[in-house]
Amino acid sequence: MSQDIQAQFKAFRERGLKLDMSRGKPAPEQLDLSNALLQQLDGYLAADGADARNYGVASGLPEARSLFAELLEIPAAQIVVDGSASLALMHDTIMFCLIHGIGGQAPWSRQQAISFLCPVPGYDRHFSICEALGIKMINVPLNEDGPDMVLVEQLVANDASIKGMWCVPKYSNPSGTVYSAAVVQRLAAMKTAAPDFVLMWDDAYRLHHLSEQKIDSINMLEACRQAGNPDRAIVFASTSKVTMAGSGLAALASSVANIAWWQRNTSVRSIGPDKINQLRHVRFLKDRAHVEALMERHRHLLKPKFDAVLAQFDRYLGAIEEVSWTRPLGGYFIDLVTPPGCAKRTIALAKELGITLTAAGAAFPYGRDAEDRHIRIAPSFPSLDEISQAAQGIALALRTVLEERPR
Secondary structure, X not given: OXXXXXXXXXXXXXXXXXXXXXXXXXXXXXXXXXXXHHHOOOOOEXXXXXXXXXXXXXXXXXXXXXXXXXXXXXXXXXXXXXXXXXXXXXXHHHHHHHHHOOOOOOOHHHOOOOEEEEEEOOOHHHHHHHHHOOOEEEEEEEEOOEEOHHHHHHHHHHOOOEEEEEEXXXXXXOOOOOOOHHHHHHHHHOOOOOOOXXXXXXXXXXXXXXXXOOOOOOOHHHHHHHOOOOOOEEEEEEOOOOXXXXXXXXXXXXXXXXXXXXXHHHOOOOOOOOHHHHHHHHHHHOOHHHHHHHHHHXXXXXXXXXXXXXXXXHHHHOOOOOOEEOOOOEOOOEEEEOOOOOHHHHHHHHHHOOEEEOOOOOOOHXXXXXXXXXEEEOOOOOXXXXXXXXXXXXXXXXXXXHHHOOO
């Protein structure tokens, strides 16, 4: 290792940083933007006269469903607002498919083996659901315009055990990929061997822009309807990174038939959602215009942090072959791609510098990045000064790894 890199590493370690960048958490300043949410309950009656303090209204308050209808551009009758975490709705959806079946088909659990397609790099918590429930995962490369559709179409057309596919269609975690209109239309129209194939459409970052360019979202439910597959997609969304991450609203949207299926299955697990939280969110967020104005304030807090990371990577890694990183237009992450075999060691050295990153391989099923290349960078939570230092430290850790390699 060159003495210069070794000296820089030692000097950086002596700064004594302690930064946890393992999750894409909103910073306290972002959460403060919604503090007024806590003062919104000046009454408990919903728009239809229902008492939000009591049982009932299993699919969510009408005004909460109407708010998500405006945000997602989907009719309110095709939306359920339930709980605070969209991940919980995804978990329940797959559990219901396993236990009860979907689309009039036999329960998935009665089949010898089932599998899911997983675009990679992707969201680790999606993969955790499949792993916990014994669902085999099949990697599909994620290109700049979405998943490799030639491979996807080939797989689903010939294998009835493939029951679904995870999708983060906009500002995907961790790459920031946005699915193109052509990819969305092919997903909606493709032939599947399984009649109960489900697109798990996680629209987590629909409104989370980082640039002034506001990329439009494509309506997957409408694309499926037009393609003759109205029941194929189930859309998930939440306000977790809009208001308060632990106390937001979660929503599920799908065809009329799938919403009826959901309501039947959830009727035995709950007498109704937290309508107090729904009521205060509706009164605080009001409508799409107010939500977009709030998200613009989030953008002004987040963008400088992303810019700081990109600036440090440009400065310290820009001239190094086989090193690249994404420049997302939205979302919460940057995907740093190292030369093969370098991600784990880079993360370990970053830890020595006081920087905790997501484990190597987390963006792949079973935690296995075959080439050991991808590092998920989450700039949101640290302060601007801290994130700038952290990006420098991560770059220094990677350069140290590259210096260690045999020449």
